[in-house]
Amino acid sequence: MIDSKKIIAIIDAAAKKIESEKDFLTQLDNEIGDGDHGINLARGFKSVEEKLATFADKDIGAILKSVGTALVSTVGGASGPLYGTAFMKAGNVCKGKFTLTDEEFAEAFNAAVEGVKMRGKSAEGEKTMLDALCPAYRAFKGGVDGGKTLIPALEDSVNAAMQGVEYTKTIIATKGRAAYLQERSLGHQDPGATSSLYILQAALDVLKKG
């Protein structure tokens, strides 16, 4: 079970993680993109941080929606509409809820991933954030359906995302700026998959602290 307070703590932790990994994410994007992924996301999550105080008494749906809106209006790169849509779609599923069961969390996670696919007109295997998010969702859902509790299921999810990030090194990009590089994108890890991993890791860290 997750409540609004935990969600706020997760968002705060994700923002801090993105800020501390900003230079690395930008460096990854320098290799196969336009070198702004860390800068973009840090700008976006900074504006999310500035809104955190207003979230205290809101339901989870409203919180996630606010996060999405802030990202869309401030990130400035593809990850803005993509993560923005993800948070907004997850927010729709959590409308009016102050707590989420593990099943409901899985449902919100699924809505987020489907949101990215819809917005990006993209699928797994194209060297994008979806290569971390899709396996991460499957692992989480599989865990919960198989009777695992939240933290072990999320541990599986983070591990799957990690493998997904590694997998992006082995494939050619067909979406996003890296797609212009064609086979020269091989051997490099996708910045968006990496930031997705960081967000999931932030969630796990917060929940483990209890």
Add this chain to the structure above:
Amino acid sequence: MVGIVIVSHSQKLAEGVMEVAQMTAANVPIAAAGGLENGELGTSYDKIKNAVESIYTDDGVIVLADIGSAVMTTEMVLEDIELDNVKLVDCPLVEGAVVAAVDSVGGRTLNEIINKLENEM
């Protein structure tokens, strides 16, 4: 007249495309939404929204965008905005802007122009 909005990662590019379109259609309602608020490269939801609203009439608005986030962010603006007849069209940016501007001033309707941009370019 149908309005035109040019969305680009670069303010210079958006304004440049607008200038080129105005060369053959001086009176066309056209607005540029380029770069971020601070002039850096990127796409701005607010700039796109403001640009659409600044030239909107019942005749409608055609939005042309460069790549990636310019397209995705425009889609989000159009989903949120409470205006009918605002359409994102996928076509060559400069030539599309010129054709749309000339046809708008020439009295073509939104659908006629979209049809031309999508099928004849």
